[in-house]
Amino acid sequence: MAYWLLKTEPSEFSIDDLEALxxxxxxxxxxxxxxxxxxMRDKIKVGDKALIxxxxxxxxxxxxxxxxxxxxxxxxxxxxxxxxYYDPKSNRDNPRWVCVxxxxxxxxxxxxxxxxxxxxxxxxxxxxxxxxxxxxQPVTAKEWKVINQMAKG
DNA sequence: GCCAACGTTGGC
DNA sequence: GCCAACGTTGGC
Numbered sequence: 001m002a003y004w005l006l007k008t009e010p011s012e013f014s015i016d017d018l019e020a021l022x023x024x025x026x027x028x029x030x031x032x033x034x035x036x037x038x039x040m041r042d043k044i045k046v047g048d049k050a051l052i053x054x055x056x057x058x059x060x061x062x063x064x065x066x067x068x069x070x071x072x073x074x075x076x077x078x079x080x081x082x083x084x085y086y087d088p089k090s091n092r093d094n095p096r097w098v099c100v101x102x103x104x105x106x107x108x109x110x111x112x113x114x115x116x117x118x119x120x121x122x123x124x125x126x127x128x129x130x131x132x133x134x135x136x137q138p139v140t141a142k143e144w145k146v147i148n149q150m151a152k153g
Numbered sequence: 154g155c156c157a158a159c160g161t162t163g164g165c
Numbered sequence: 166g167c168c169a170a171c172g173t174t175g176g177c
Contacts (some may be wrong), residue, residue: 055176056176077171131158132175132176133175
């Protein structure tokens with residue numbers, strides 16, 4: 001069982017939207033970055049857990065957790081010309097992009113802000129701190145524990 | 154809205 | 166295969 005961090009823009013899809021789905025599966029689609037794609041395709045497995053992270057918004061940080069309930073499969077949005085995630089260079093015989101399915105686990109009592117993460121020595125090695133622009137990234141068991149502890153306030 | 158970091162594209 | 170131009174991400 002492994003841990004991950006999934007970024008989302010709350011104006012597009014927030015932890016509240018995920019919570020509202022209850023135990024329903026949400027396809028984590030629209031990832032259009034090869035590094036992130038490879039992690040989803042090769043590493044993320046059913047039963048893994050993920051921090052949900054709000055980016056590009058007022059309160060940037062980790063806001064809750066989700067569980068992986070579906071392994072990687074072709075992201076349907078890449079084939080839909082109406083979708084903003086449409087990719088004309090992809091095709092069904094050889095799909096370029098994948099997504100995984102997740103479901104809501106928890107919403108944090110307190111958001112663990114990026115600022116706090118950056119000022120916590122135990123979290124200094126997080127990919128989030130070292131490489132800001134990756135939207136799907138690994139989290140160690142230690143980092144997972146520390147952040148969940150901080151979330152309780 | 155600005156801009157730094159960095160990934161992708163395309164000419165050669 | 167190099168690298169400049171360009172586009173996107175994402176914090177501030």
